[in-house]
Every structure is written in C-alpha cells, then in structure tokens.
Amino acid sequence: MDKPVFKQTPRTKHPDPALRGDKITGDRYYSKEFMQKEWDHVWTNVWQIAGVASEIPEPDDFFVYKIGTEEILVVRQKDLSIKAFYNVCPHRGNLLVHVDKGCLETFKCTYHGWVYNTEGALIDLQDPEDFDSGNPCGKVTLKKINCDVALGFVWINLKDDCQDFKEALYPIIDHMMPYQPEKYVRVLNITCEVNCNWKIIHDNFNESYHVPTLHPDLSTHIESDYKLCQFDMYENGHNRMLMPGHRPALGSQVLDFPLDAALEAWDLNPEDFKGNAQETRLAIQKKKRELSGDRGFWHYEFLTDEQLTDYYFYNCFPNYSITMTPDGIQVLRPQPHPTDPEKCLFEHWWMVPEMESLSASATFMASDTSKGPAGEKMTETPVGPRPLKPAEHESIIYPEGSMGFTADQDISMALGQQKGLKSKGYGDDAILTNQERRVRRYHEVLNDYIEGRR
Numbered sequence: 001m002d003k004p005v006f007k008q009t010p011r012t013k014h015p016d017p018a019l020r021g022d023k024i025t026g027d028r029y030y031s032k033e034f035m036q037k038e039w040d041h042v043w044t045n046v047w048q049i050a051g052v053a054s055e056i057p058e059p060d061d062f063f064v065y066k067i068g069t070e071e072i073l074v075v076r077q078k079d080l081s082i083k084a085f086y087n088v089c090p091h092r093g094n095l096l097v098h099v100d101k102g103c104l105e106t107f108k109c110t111y112h113g114w115v116y117n118t119e120g121a122l123i124d125l126q127d128p129e130d131f132d133s134g135n136p137c138g139k140v141t142l143k144k145i146n147c148d149v150a151l152g153f154v155w156i157n158l159k160d161d162c163q164d165f166k167e168a169l170y171p172i173i174d175h176m177m178p179y180q181p182e183k184y185v186r187v188l189n190i191t192c193e194v195n196c197n198w199k200i201i202h203d204n205f206n207e208s209y210h211v212p213t214l215h216p217d218l219s220t221h222i223e224s225d226y227k228l229c230q231f232d233m234y235e236n237g238h239n240r241m242l243m244p245g246h247r248p249a250l251g252s253q254v255l256d257f258p259l260d261a262a263l264e265a266w267d268l269n270p271e272d273f274k275g276n277a278q279e280t281r282l283a284i285q286k287k288k289r290e291l292s293g294d295r296g297f298w299h300y301e302f303l304t305d306e307q308l309t310d311y312y313f314y315n316c317f318p319n320y321s322i323t324m325t326p327d328g329i330q331v332l333r334p335q336p337h338p339t340d341p342e343k344c345l346f347e348h349w350w351m352v353p354e355m356e357s358l359s360a361s362a363t364f365m366a367s368d369t370s371k372g373p374a375g376e377k378m379t380e381t382p383v384g385p386r387p388l389k390p391a392e393h394e395s396i397i398y399p400e401g402s403m404g405f406t407a408d409q410d411i412s413m414a415l416g417q418q419k420g421l422k423s424k425g426y427g428d429d430a431i432l433t434n435q436e437r438r439v440r441r442y443h444e445v446l447n448d449y450i451e452g453r454r
C-alpha cells in the first residue's frame with residue numbers, strides 16, 4: 001500500500017486577531033442564566049467530539065454521547081458510515097437506549113415496544129392499525145443529527161443548518177493529520193466530576209503563565225518560558241501553543257528525570273550533556289530520526305523534526321484541548337454539567353499508536369509492550385500503566401480519584417477559583433498578562449456566539 005503523504009504542519013506565527021477587551025466577569029462562571037445562554041448559542045451550535053470512531057468498528061456498534069441534557073446515539077451503519085440521532089423515541093419521548101455502548105441490529109423502546117433499525121427508521125410496533133393516519137412504520141424516524149468523522153473522532157453538531165465542518169475545524173485537521181490519530185488506541189478514558197464551571201478549566205488551558213508556579217516538575221523537559229513558546233490564535237476561535245520539549249526549561253542546565261531517561265532510551269548518555277543541557281532536544285531529534293524506524297515508531301516518519309520532541313497544544317473552541325506529543329495524544333475536555341454551572345465533567349483521554357515491539361524504556365510516555373498482570377500488553381499513560389486496548393470508561397470524583405499528576409494540580413486551583421470568582425474580591429475583570437491573551441480572546445469568541453455575531 002502507498003504511504004500517505006501529508007503537508008507539514010506550519011510553524012510560522014499566525015497573526016493575532018485584534019482583541020476588543022471584553023470583560024471576564026465572575027458571573028460567567030456561576031450564573032444559571034449565562035449557562036442557559038451557552039446552551040442556546042454554543043452547545044447547540046458547534047461541532048463537538050462525540051467519541052472515538054474505532055471503538056464502534058462493526059456494523060450495528062453504537063455508543064451514547066451526553067452533552068448538557070441531551071443524549072446522542074451514534075451508530076455504525078451496515079455500509080460502515082456513521083450516523084447520529086437523538087437518543088429519544090418519538091412516540092412519547094422515552095429515552096431509547098439505556099446503556100453507554102453496545103451492538104444491536106434494532107433498537108426497541110422499553111415503554112411501548114416501538115422498534116427502530118440502525119438507520120433510525122421505525123420498522124415495527126404494536127397495533128399498527130390503531131392510528132387515524134395509518135401505520136407509522138416507514139414514516140417515523142429518530143431525529144437525525146449532523147455527524148462527520150475526522151482524525152479518528154466522531155463529530156456531531158446539534159444545529160440543523162450548521163457550520164461547515166471543514167471551516168469550523170480549520171486548521172486543526174490539517175495540522176493533526178500527519179500524526180494519524182485514527183490509527184491510535186484510546187487507552188485512558190476518565191471522567192471526573194469537579195466542583196467548578198467548565199470554563200475555569202478551559203481558561204487554564206488557554207495560558208501557560210501558571211506552568212512555572214503550578215507545574216514546576218514539567219520544567220525538567222517542557223519549555224515554560226513564554227518567550228520561547230509560540231501562541232497562535234485563529235479566526236474561528238481555536239488556538240495553539242508550541243512548546244519545545246526534551247530539553248530543560250528556562251535555560252536550565254539540570255538533567256533530571258524524565259529527560260535523562262529519554263536520552264538513555266535513545267542511546268544518548270546524559271553525562272555527555274553536562275554543561276550543554278540545552279542541546280538535548282536537537283540530539284534526541286537526530287537520534288529519533290536514525291533509530292525510530294527499526295524500533296517500530298511508524299508514525300515518526302510523517303512528523304517534522306520539531307514534532308519528534310515538542311508539544312503542539314491545540315486549545316479548541318469551545319472546550320477541547322488536544323495535545324500532540326511525539327508519543328501520544330492527550331485530550332482534555334471540561335464538559336458543562338447538565339444542570340449546575342458550578343460543576344463540570346472533566347474528561348481525560350490518552351491515545352497511543354499501537355506498536356509491535358518497543359522496550360519499556362524506549363521513551364518516557366510511549367507504548368510499552370511489557371506485560372501486565374493478566375498477560376496483557378501495557379502502555380504508560382499520565383495516570384500510570386493501562387492495557388494497550390480501548391479503555392473502559394472510568395468515572396471519578398476529585399479529590400478521591402486522580403486525573404493524573406498535572407491535571408490534578410490544575411483542578412486543585414480550579415476549586416479555589418470557583419469560590420474566588422463569586423467574591424467581591426475579584427472585581428469585574430481579570431488582570432491579564434500579554435501571554436494570557438488567549439483567555440481574553442476565548443471569552444470574546446464565546447460572546448460572539450452568545451450575542452449572535454457567529
């Protein structure tokens with residue numbers, strides 16, 4: 001089979017859209033009225049990720065995606081395309097499917113027994129003769145929802161006459177394609193209920209100003225000096241942050257874990273970098289180019305040298321962050337709580353390329369084919385090792401459960417911020433650094449939706 005050819009992801013700085021200076025008032029984070037506006041103008045208007053396409057590989061496989069108070073039934077069709085419907089029986093409005101996922105040739109409503117096929121058409125019911133307008137079979141269908149598949153994700157949009165998919169996802173599809181996420185396995189799928197508004201978490205991902213304070217441990221291998229990172233904001237509300245990786249941050253000469261382990265994994269001696277630790281990034285890029293093919297890193301050949309070491313962090317409108325790393329793809333998404341603006345459902349996925357053979361120490365976050373307790377192939381994730389197969393969904397409540405060390409650090413601040421933003425002590429706006437301008441921009445795009453400019 002021919003190898004795919006991808007355009008290289010541009011690194012050139014995208015010109016910043018002008019900011020209006022909209023205030024970021026506290027009520028946006030706790031007002032039920034504002035929450036309703038978000039539902040009316042954002043959640044029912046935007047393309048959003050419903051799930052992972054490879055987890056419904058066979059005809060009749062389905063999963064249910066929940067957003068706000070809605071449930072969406074996503075079904076693999078006989079022709080292998082994917083369709084999405086409201087998970088509601090039009091007869092009298094009962095929920096149709098009461099499980100999160102499965103495989104069914106037909107969906108039978110548990111209330112009066114109406115039966116729908118996987119294309120959403122009513123195909124059977126009791127007493128079909130008992131309707132003044134005739135048998136509804138073949139006429140009644142589940143209400144369909146716009147659905148598309150890209151980057152291995154299933155995307156849905158609840159608006160009938162919705163935004164053009166490609167325009168809405170510009171430029172992230174092009175930028176992410178070389179990683180080929182459709183060939184990755186979601187090995188971690190956690191949802192954590194957090195006592196804060198969803199935007200507090202999304203705001204946090206819209207700036208790296210907090211990284212040196214809150215995540216000092218990351219400075220061993222990810223750049224946190226804003227002057228050495230790049231921030232790009234796109235017209236449609238998405239943005240990205242390019243963070244050099246595999247070298248110590250802030251010009252440091254400290255060679256600590258996991259950077260030293262990464263050097264060793266790629267046949268480099270940490271001792272050789274004493275006094276010139278800033279050179280580890282380029283040295284690792286070179287070694288990865290040289291050795292990755294033999295070691296089974298099939299995806300490296302499609303990435304640029306920078307992508308072999310750096311973190312391409314896409315923070316997308318309205319609420320999903322997708323970080324492309326050389327070793328895996330991280331999705332972090334605070335979903336709005338269905339009823340309470342002071343709670344959210346924070347999701348954390350980790351996806352890895354499946355690889356045939358790779359030693360446990362090959363790199364600090366890649367697939368590790370060592371065996372788990374049940375003899376399963378295991379892989380490293382931000383919350384520890386998991387089997388290298390589609391993950392079962394885990395639900396946790398913070399702080400009883402962990403979302404991973406770094407995400408937990410972010411959540412710990414979010415709880416305090418939720419309280420503080422309700423206090424008179426906050427004032428009526430944030431006082432932002434220049435490097436936090438993506439936070440302002442994000443709220444301005446949100447206002448554009450709410451006030452009907454988009």
Ligand code: FES
Nearest residue numbers: 089091092109112
């Ligand atoms: S509500 Fe579904 S069959 Fe009546």
Ligand SMILES: [Fe+2]
Nearest residue numbers: 204210215410
């Ligand atoms: Fe953070």
